[in-house]
Amino acid sequence: MDLPQALAQRTLSIWKQLCSFRRHTLKHGAEIHLSSTNMKFYIVDKGFVRLTSIQLDGKRVTRMILGKGGMFGQLPFVPSLFRTDEDALANGPTCVLEFDFVSMEEALGDNTAAQRLLVELLGAQLQMLSRRLQWQQTNPLDKRIALVLYDLLCFGGRPCPHGPGYAVDIRVTHEELAEIIGAARPTVSAILSIFHQEQLISSTRAFICVRNLERLKHRLAY
Numbered sequence: 001m002d003l004p005q006a007l008a009q010r011t012l013s014i015w016k017q018l019c020s021f022r023r024h025t026l027k028h029g030a031e032i033h034l035s036s037t038n039m040k041f042y043i044v045d046k047g048f049v050r051l052t053s054i055q056l057d058g059k060r061v062t063r064m065i066l067g068k069g070g071m072f073g074q075l076p077f078v079p080s081l082f083r084t085d086e087d088a089l090a091n092g093p094t095c096v097l098e099f100d101f102v103s104m105e106e107a108l109g110d111n112t113a114a115q116r117l118l119v120e121l122l123g124a125q126l127q128m129l130s131r132r133l134q135w136q137q138t139n140p141l142d143k144r145i146a147l148v149l150y151d152l153l154c155f156g157g158r159p160c161p162h163g164p165g166y167a168v169d170i171r172v173t174h175e176e177l178a179e180i181i182g183a184a185r186p187t188v189s190a191i192l193s194i195f196h197q198e199q200l201i202s203s204t205r206a207f208i209c210v211r212n213l214e215r216l217k218h219r220l221a222y
Contacts, residue, residue: 008069011121014114015043015099018107022098026090028171034073034088039101041073047094048170052179053086062180064125065091065152065170071121074101076108078122092171142191144181146219149201149210163202165211172208 015021023045024032032042032049042049049066063086066072072088090096108114139147152168160167174192178185192208195201200216202209210216 007120007124008067011069011117012043012045012097014117015097015104018111018114019099019103024096024098026094026096028090028092028094030090030094032073032088032090032096034086039074040098041071041075041101041104042088042096042098044068044070045095045097048091049094049096050089050091050176050180051086052089060179061182062176065180066125069121070125075122076101076105076118091176141181141183141187142194143220144183145177145188145191145195146216148177148180149208150216150220152208153210153213160209160211163209163211165202165209166213167207167209177208 026032026047044066046068049070049072051063051066051072052060053063054060108118149168152170152172153166172180174189175185177192178188181188192201192203196203198215199211200219202211
């Protein structure tokens with residue numbers, strides 16, 4: 001999930017002024033330790049964070065990808081949304097801001113504008129999560145993969161430096177893509193191979209390029 005640029009910038013600007021924070025610069029795969037006892041919440045300043053959990057069968061699944069302005073951890077006034085079974089992993093070089101839960105609630109107490117912003121942010125994240133759960137339950141796997149690639153392009157895409165099309169500017173391996181979709185890696189790799197043959201995509205070990213965005217959108221329509 002990536003917030004509109006203006007909203008993300010406004011979020012970071014207001015939050016930084018409300019109370020003190022710690023800045024964490026993270027390498028790809030670094031874990032942000034979430035705990036119900038440390039009373040912290042976090043905002044993505046740069047890069048991306050994957051919220052993941054381990055299922056009963058031992059598989060790791062990705063619930064959401066947060067871009068600039070995305071919030072996670074113990075959120076002010078809504079601690080019930082915090083999941084004790086969840087991990088937060090940096091996806092590529094990432095910077096997050098750590099805030100104290102209690103201090104932020106106190107700072108928000110008399111700030112109506114900041115309270116409205118918090119509601120707007122929570123609404124955006126919950127809408128994204130609802131949409132993700134809906135398509136994961138109703139769409140065939142090839143369409144789910146195409147939709148994830150399209151979503152990743154929307155908040156992490158740039159012109160491909162190696163040829164026509166767009167590069168997904170988020171480090172994502174076949175294994176990580178399988179976690180996002182909630183499917184087995186060999187099955188995801190087989191469908192990506194078909195996408196290669198159809199010249200929809202090209203890829204390296206860690207990055208995927210969409211060669212024909214219009215054809216990708218056409219696949220989503222059917």
